[in-house]
Amino acid sequence: SRRKRARARHKPCALKELEVSVSELGLGYESDETVLFRYCSGTCEAAVRSYDLSLKSMRSKRKIKKEKVRARPCCRPLAYDDDVSFLDAYNRYYTVNELSAKECGCV
Amino acid sequence: DEILRSLAGPPSPPGQDPQGWRVPVDCVRANELCAAEPGCSSRYRTLRQCLAGRDRNTMLANKECQAALEVLQESPLYDCRCKRGMKKELQCLQIYWSIHLGLTEGEEFYEASPYEPVTSRLSDIFRLASIFSGMDPATNSKSNHCLDAAKACNLNDNCKRLRSGYISTCSKEISATEHCSRRKCHKALRQFFDRVPSEYTYRLLFCSCKDQACAERRRQTIVPSKKNEDKEKPNCLDLRNTCRTDHLCRSRLADFHTNCQASFQSPTSCPGDNYQACLGSYAGLIAGFDMTPNYVDASTTSITISPWCSCKGSGNMEEECEKFLRDFTENPCLRNAIQAFGNGTDVNLSPKNPSPPVTAPPKVEKSPALPDDINDSNTMYDTSVITTCTSVQEHGSKLNKSKEQSLCYSETQLTTDIMPDQKTFMDREASGSRHRAGRILPFVPVLLLLLLL
Numbered sequence A: 001s002r003r004k005r006a007r008a009r010h011k012p013c014a015l016k017e018l019e020v021s022v023s024e025l026g027l028g029y030e031s032d033e034t035v036l037f038r039y040c041s042g043t044c045e046a047a048v049r050s051y052d053l054s055l056k057s058m059r060s061k062r063k064i065k066k067e068k069v070r071a072r073p074c075c076r077p078l079a080y081d082d083d084v085s086f087l088d089a090y091n092r093y094y095t096v097n098e099l100s101a102k103e104c105g106c107v
Numbered sequence B: 001d002e003i004l005r006s007l008a009g010p011p012s013p014p015g016q017d018p019q020g021w022r023v024p025v026d027c028v029r030a031n032e033l034c035a036a037e038p039g040c041s042s043r044y045r046t047l048r049q050c051l052a053g054r055d056r057n058t059m060l061a062n063k064e065c066q067a068a069l070e071v072l073q074e075s076p077l078y079d080c081r082c083k084r085g086m087k088k089e090l091q092c093l094q095i096y097w098s099i100h101l102g103l104t105e106g107e108e109f110y111e112a113s114p115y116e117p118v119t120s121r122l123s124d125i126f127r128l129a130s131i132f133s134g135m136d137p138a139t140n141s142k143s144n145h146c147l148d149a150a151k152a153c154n155l156n157d158n159c160k161r162l163r164s165g166y167i168s169t170c171s172k173e174i175s176a177t178e179h180c181s182r183r184k185c186h187k188a189l190r191q192f193f194d195r196v197p198s199e200y201t202y203r204l205l206f207c208s209c210k211d212q213a214c215a216e217r218r219r220q221t222i223v224p225s226k227k228n229e230d231k232e233k234p235n236c237l238d239l240r241n242t243c244r245t246d247h248l249c250r251s252r253l254a255d256f257h258t259n260c261q262a263s264f265q266s267p268t269s270c271p272g273d274n275y276q277a278c279l280g281s282y283a284g285l286i287a288g289f290d291m292t293p294n295y296v297d298a299s300t301t302s303i304t305i306s307p308w309c310s311c312k313g314s315g316n317m318e319e320e321c322e323k324f325l326r327d328f329t330e331n332p333c334l335r336n337a338i339q340a341f342g343n344g345t346d347v348n349l350s351p352k353n354p355s356p357p358v359t360a361p362p363k364v365e366k367s368p369a370l371p372d373d374i375n376d377s378n379t380m381y382d383t384s385v386i387t388t389c390t391s392v393q394e395h396g397s398k399l400n401k402s403k404e405q406s407l408c409y410s411e412t413q414l415t416t417d418i419m420p421d422q423k424t425f426m427d428r429e430a431s432g433s434r435h436r437a438g439r440i441l442p443f444v445p446v447l448l449l450l451l452l453l
Helices: A002-009 A050-060 B002-007 B027-035 B038-051 B056-061 B063-072 B089-103 B122-131 B145-154 B157-170 B178-195 B198-205 B212-220 B236-244 B247-260 B275-285 B315-329 B332-343 B378-386 B389-394 B403-414 B428-440 B443-452
Strands: A014-021 A034-041 A075-080 A084-087 A093-096 A101-106 B293-295 B305-307
Touching: A014 A101, A034 A075, A034 B145, A084 B145, A084 B157, A093 B157, B027 B038, B027 B089, B038 B063, B038 B089, B056 B063, B089 B247, B122 B198, B122 B275, B122 B332, B145 B157, B145 B198, B145 B212, B157 B178, B157 B198, B198 B275, B212 B293, B236 B247, B236 B315, B247 B275, B247 B315, B247 B332, B275 B332, B305 B315, B305 B332
Parallel strands: A034 A101
Antiparallel strands: A014 A034, A075 A101, A084 A093, B293 B305
């Protein structure tokens, strides 16, 4: 199973989804309504560019010291899903935008 | 023989039953067929001019108008129908009423539906819904079916998108453009009910409840306006008159009356024991402008439905008003249909006479699996919702008084109290048979002709 976990960790960046209640989103809404939460997860090894390699090199050569830099591409949403509306526990409707990822990519 | 052939219309439509009677084509198509015949098209033009701004009696006083109507009764336009949510639905309904307003006596209590009869059954929905699971009514007795319905909708991209669409539009409270935002709200609601498969929409609308939280959620489904609640209810007959000035509202109301009219002969109290047809027309009436019916409260034991109106101030029309209102509030067909859906039951009818061939394929609704194709025409539709009334008004001159614009203005203007002068009273059964007679009668002269030939 360890090998399985290892393989899972090396899956390329992709869209995944989770069924969660609105309350669980942690946005302060109180509602039992279930929504589909889509997120981006996976590695971006294939997306490493010369930029990343050079940046890493600059850092190790201490040409870049204090700044915060990221020498690895990151798996993030490229686009967000449509609005999600729900009724809360007090019978009020709310609409949340850009809650869920629609498309993922290494950026 | 020649008459028959001409009746059948040019390129014989796909559905034609053995006797050679025309199966109703949709009115847009019928209009095309009519336009191809010089005789028909000129008469149709005449009739439309006759009807414009005139009532039936003054129209019929004119010989030319009368002749046009008689000729058109034998054209494909006469028995054409429309489909709910079809492309060019409004155009179709405009064509329908342009002929039928001249044919009916006008102010009838019940009008025949311009929509094609519904042949599908509730059981079809249950079958479809079971694919998505969770529909089993005998599951957890504690579960909130309305919450489950919301979950099922949220997990389907198409349902979620259109639900969010109407919720965000309808829950926005803008006082300045009150009418316009309501107009947009109704449009978004209509899109939801027309474009989302009924296994999702009915579950939200007709879920069965055991506690008040569930029933309140059910009542909130269509986002009833909060502003309404402290305003005085308008008179139901005024509301009906307003509705009848609009082709879409008028059609949906007529459809509701056709499919949900309580009949006392059948065990279900529904015409043709068809629950699906009644629920469909009920859902169709939602966002039929101010005629939108809803649950009056969050009661779990009794289901009471009503549009936002009362019979106060009906004057000598009180009886008619009560009768109109009772078709919502005390309608055993509607109530049984809602309960049957909630219980997951349907009437099992042995198909003695197979349903007549319908020109259109049985509603094959796309119930897109995840992920949904978002680049379809829906996106276009969505942007059209966003188009604000104000922007239409700004560009009004360019758009040459577009539909949307006139709708935005009209809401208050139309509510002017047009008291119906004379109304025909009919009891339910009599009107029911009248409807049927209305459909058969026009064929009588043809039958006689055939006998003579």
